[in-house]
Amino acid sequence: MQNPNGPPPMGMPMPGQQQQMPTPEQIAEMQRQLAAEAQKHGMTVPEFVERIRQERMAQFQQMQMQQQQMQQQAQAEGGEGPQGPPGQQQGGPNQGQAGPPRGPPPGAVPQPIRPGPPNPVAIALADFLRKQPLKPRVSIFNGERKEMFRVKRALRALQSPAYAKARAKNPALPEIRDRASLENTFKLLPMSMLALRVSQIDPHAGHNHGPTPPKKGKRVKGLWTVRIEQQQEAHDDMYYIWLYEGSQTMRKVYAVLALIVVFMLVLYPLWPLVLRQGVYYLSWGFLGLLGLFFLMAIFRVILFCITYFAVPPGLWLYPNLWEDVSFMDSFRPVWAWHETAKPKKKKSKKVANAEANAHFAGATGQVAPASAVTTATETQMQTGGELQQRPGYVAPQVEELTE
Numbered sequence: 001m002q003n004p005n006g007p008p009p010m011g012m013p014m015p016g017q018q019q020q021m022p023t024p025e026q027i028a029e030m031q032r033q034l035a036a037e038a039q040k041h042g043m044t045v046p047e048f049v050e051r052i053r054q055e056r057m058a059q060f061q062q063m064q065m066q067q068q069q070m071q072q073q074a075q076a077e078g079g080e081g082p083q084g085p086p087g088q089q090q091g092g093p094n095q096g097q098a099g100p101p102r103g104p105p106p107g108a109v110p111q112p113i114r115p116g117p118p119n120p121v122a123i124a125l126a127d128f129l130r131k132q133p134l135k136p137r138v139s140i141f142n143g144e145r146k147e148m149f150r151v152k153r154a155l156r157a158l159q160s161p162a163y164a165k166a167r168a169k170n171p172a173l174p175e176i177r178d179r180a181s182l183e184n185t186f187k188l189l190p191m192s193m194l195a196l197r198v199s200q201i202d203p204h205a206g207h208n209h210g211p212t213p214p215k216k217g218k219r220v221k222g223l224w225t226v227r228i229e230q231q232q233e234a235h236d237d238m239y240y241i242w243l244y245e246g247s248q249t250m251r252k253v254y255a256v257l258a259l260i261v262v263f264m265l266v267l268y269p270l271w272p273l274v275l276r277q278g279v280y281y282l283s284w285g286f287l288g289l290l291g292l293f294f295l296m297a298i299f300r301v302i303l304f305c306i307t308y309f310a311v312p313p314g315l316w317l318y319p320n321l322w323e324d325v326s327f328m329d330s331f332r333p334v335w336a337w338h339e340t341a342k343p344k345k346k347k348s349k350k351v352a353n354a355e356a357n358a359h360f361a362g363a364t365g366q367v368a369p370a371s372a373v374t375t376a377t378e379t380q381m382q383t384g385g386e387l388q389q390r391p392g393y394v395a396p397q398v399e400e401l402t403e
Contacts, residue, residue, distance in 0.1 A: 118192035121172050126194045126244045128166050132157040139224040141241055152236035183234040190232040194244035198226035314338035
């Protein structure tokens, strides 16, 4: 008879195998191990045996469902699924473990990138690339400003000596041997959701209030509005945006310092008298500097108005005061003359009329009127659309022209 306290049914020998009766010492040892495991899980021995049986049945059912899903996916892609004898497709429990697991069929759709904890190697790679001169530009993604960079600059940074030094300090960084390893190393960023490939879109697409299309050949400057692409590739002419903002330690420190400053300002009535008097005098000093700044701005306009009529084209004091420059560059240079737009040279009426007549004659198929073309050497004359060269004329050499 089978001992109720013995090993679970899944551990019993198969029907086709020769059964060997365990010795009493082996049976007692198995019972002690089973009782210890059941006590560790807070169950009785029969409950623990039933739990093991249910877990193994659930694993078997899950394995069958995975095999069915793989067969349905292969059939949905146009190829016939793996066929075989009916006994192999609808076999018993041991047939799911007979062969090795089959991989996805060729041409299958790539698995999407799922958010999760980033790879530590990818974080180290992102920290290295954010310190490199990738010439990032600001883009708009979901209404937020994100730094965008080009893939070829990141690949150059991974091939630079700086990466070799970084890899010497952190051996966990991947080694770059060829183009394939270079792209695989860069793809650690999108796999960990640290940087994703984007493309430019029109924010006014589908609306009637969109801007007029720009002229052909004219570059329109401004921020790109981007969207994430499904295929995260690593070609040179592609763009990526940073979703990884680096270490947040300093930002947290600055936030704590800002809270401390605000808290100290709130406690201003409790400050000592000496500190309050110092803040009082400092506030008057800042107010005086602000007043002097506005007086200087008014004075420079008056000075320009006077010099505009007295000494044209006029003189500006601190010409870069209102320009989009740094604080120190706003006060350099101290003065400068007013810049005026240079007038464009217009063609003479005779040359314009001659060109118009030539274009009109060419369009109507008539003979072009005779006209003379005068150059610096005065060696050619145009009659009836043909150029005749003076006899005995020697053309100047290239060296003479450059001189």
